[in-house]
Amino acid sequence: MAKLIENQLDNVFFALSHPTRRQMLDRLIDSDLSVTDISRGYNSSGPTISKHLRVMESAGLIQRTKRGRVHWVQLKPEPLKGVGDWMTQYKKFWDISLSSLDSYLNKISRKKEK
Amino acid sequence: MAKLIENQLDNVFFALSHPTRRQMLDRLIDSDLSVTDISRGYNSSGPTISKHLRVMESAGLIQRTKRGRVHWVQLKPEPLKGVGDWMTQYKKFWDISLSSLDSYLNKISRKKEK
DNA sequence: TATTAACTTAGCCATTTGGCTAAGTATTAT
DNA sequence: ATAATACTTAGCCAAATGGCTAAGTTAATA
Numbered sequence: 541m542a543k544l545i546e547n548q549l550d551n552v553f554f555a556l557s558h559p560t561r562r563q564m565l566d567r568l569i570d571s572d573l574s575v576t577d578i579s580r581g582y583n584s585s586g587p588t589i590s591k592h593l594r595v596m597e598s599a600g601l602i603q604r605t606k607r608g609r610v611h612w613v614q615l616k617p618e619p620l621k622g623v624g625d626w627m628t629q630y631k632k633f634w635d636i637s638l639s640s641l642d643s644y645l646n647k648i649s650r651k652k653e654k
Numbered sequence: 655m656a657k658l659i660e661n662q663l664d665n666v667f668f669a670l671s672h673p674t675r676r677q678m679l680d681r682l683i684d685s686d687l688s689v690t691d692i693s694r695g696y697n698s699s700g701p702t703i704s705k706h707l708r709v710m711e712s713a714g715l716i717q718r719t720k721r722g723r724v725h726w727v728q729l730k731p732e733p734l735k736g737v738g739d740w741m742t743q744y745k746k747f748w749d750i751s752l753s754s755l756d757s758y759l760n761k762i763s764r765k766k767e768k
Numbered sequence: 769t770a771t772t773a774a775c776t777t778a779g780c781c782a783t784t785t786g787g788c789t790a791a792g793t794a795t796t797a798t
Numbered sequence: 799a800t801a802a803t804a805c806t807t808a809g810c811c812a813a814a815t816g817g818c819t820a821a822g823t824t825a826a827t828a
Binding site: 546547549550551553554556557558559562566569615617618620623624626627629630631633 | 660661663664665667668670671672673676680683729731732734737738740741743744745747
């Protein structure tokens, strides 16, 4: 079971190791996109795009839903939490007070004070 | 230049995509280790361990220093900051108040209040 | 109904990965 | 001086990756 989670983490990190895939995920933050939308800007072939999507789907980072002839792609960010959890062990090494995380943390703690 | 950073991020994510390598890094948090120390517990061959180390070295995650015949391996966590930065875009999706990050954040803000 | 559009699947190819063994290269110990 | 230790490099292998084209499949349009 923890084995499955480990393996999931492998897949997630691997999915993130390709710049095209990271960029695709970035684009999906704002809204769901069709496969055609996603492929816009790359001059890769359809099947190549499709393979990238499959890699991310295996990692659980996206979900595809077919509506008519259009396949809609939705970001599923949950697996990224696993990455975040793994990262926490290392946070003490970052100069966290300078990191971009900092402003976020401030926001959080302000919210808590309410 | 930003291109180089992108590429570095590819290497970092890739390095993290193998459980053995993640575990090696975890072990390096507490102290520097010799290659022999690191290989303890795996039944992989020397060259296999060596290759894993090379992958992490390429990603900038470790540094090897030879002292006598012993090669000491040191964690270089800086590249992980790149991962953290990339992740911040997605933090809004995690239920951050429940995450293990939370306790860390509290510690930080307490420190700030002093 | 025939064509076009939006995809995926099948299958090819070169390269990389992750494992191995065998053979180096230093350095330390006997 | 020899042997053992701590590695790495060279080179092999099977499997996976990332790219392609060609050929599906399914749904919308003309």
